[in-house]
Amino acid sequence: MRNSEIGSVIVTERDKVAGILTERDLLWASAAGVDPAVATVGLWMTAHPDVLGPDEEVDAAWSSLTHHHYRHLPVVESGQLLGVVSLRDLMAMARLRPPAEASAEVPPGLEGVVVAETALGDVRGEEGFYHYRQYSAIDLAQSRSLEDVWYLMFFGELPGGEEARRFSEELAVLRDLPPRLRAQIAELAATGGPLEVLRSAVSMLGVELGWRPSLDTDDEMLRAQAIQLCAVVPTILSAAWNLRRGAEMVDPRHDLAASANYLWMLAGVEPTETQARAVEQYQILTVDHGFNASTFAARVIASTGADLAAAVGGAVGALSGPLHGGAPSRALAMLDDIGAPERAEIWVREAVERGERIMGFGHRVYKTNDPRSLFLRDLALSLGGPVVQFATEVEEKVVDVLTELKPGRRLYANVEFYAGVVMQACGIPPEMFTPTFAVGRTIGWCSHILEQVAHNRLIRPTARYVGVAPPVAVPARR
Ligand SMILES: CC(C)(COP(=O)(O)OP(=O)(O)OC[C@H]1O[C@@H](n2cnc3c(N)ncnc32)[C@H](O)[C@@H]1OP(=O)(O)O)[C@@H](O)C(=O)NCCC(=O)NCCS
Structure with missing residues (x-):
């Protein structure tokens, strides 16, 4: 590659395309400490790469390259390699387009489009790394409490010992539900699941506490509202869960840390230190994650100057979709369905061949291992239990089949x-998996709402009309 000054090579075996090896693969190999004298190409290449036929249109090549972030694609006919088409080749024949047409070209799902600036954190999909402010989120989960991370997101720095103590005390007394909200939750829980209750109860909380549009609320007051909302969300969710199954609502305790208190309210039993810490670490990991759908929804609503409850209620709605926050119970249900490790391969193969998505796999941003999944795998292994070993075996099979x-x-x-x-x-029961995610993520949503309001510009993009042509517009007469 170096001698020919090219960024990738196609690997063939008996004249058939076996894979593609790129500069990036070689960087990965060298970062992994591979000995170049003994490593083989087959281990580091992408096997069975996407290919193009010689008769395909340039537009097809262009969208395949840009959609998948490839820089090269082999061109193949009847299994025989004919050539390689590269992004550079296509760039060379790029044509000038009117600016209006070019600026309207956004990828479906806004993938890769920068829509705002944030100082709250970022996700680096190629590296498998994400951070909250300037700290690695994984390091924070290893060494800090949920309250510390909450403080970091809201105030911009990690708290010192005294600040942390005062902040935790402040939060603990905000856990109680306003009396009228208790009755309203009881009513909602009779028919709705915990997330449905949450999305309505958040709105009711705003009404109950008289929250004004964020446009008419000063920054200090908005932050105080956000602190109260995040403190009360676990109480709403656990109340909704208990009432739904016909049990009593368990009142919050003020002497427990946030995640331990959440587990207490769910079961009415004090959790072990190990359980409380594991859930706390999970909730730290899920506080924020770039411009995911619910965070974006929260910021869009906040940008209209609507009140905090409106923005968080919208975010809860976005999170409830299975493509966003609704997958953990489905992933566990899949393990149940697979039943035994030896059935994993055929189960996954058939599902993918039917065009289904394997829940708990794939990510819009991560194109390598999701660092949260690596952390949680270790955490799961340390907690033990029969499902964990099975899950690791299924994971391996799913990745192989998807590759x-x-x-x-x-x-x-x-x-x-x-x-x-x-x-x-x-x-934690499966019905409470996504709600438990929501407890951590509410802190992230609120941080984004505060940031949006502090530097606001209405978010109002445009769409390209692709319907039946309307009549030619006649300029309005004065
Ligand atoms: C998370 C997710 C929505 C991201 O999707 P996306 O960025 O829009 O990715 P795309 O839909 O463009 O998928 C790209 C390709 O990978 C495939 N793919 C993505 N995730 C897949 C999965 N979990 N199982 C099987 N195939 C998958 C798609 O079918 C598509 O294949 P194609 O190019 O042949 O059409 C998607 O990976 C998914 O549906 N995962 C399962 C749900 C899940 O775990 N959600 C929790 C996310 S944290």
């Missing part, structure tokens, strides 16, 4: 695959 059937998509386990395993080991 074979979806070459080049780089699909790995995401945060949700082990989340269910960890939560189950801590005694």
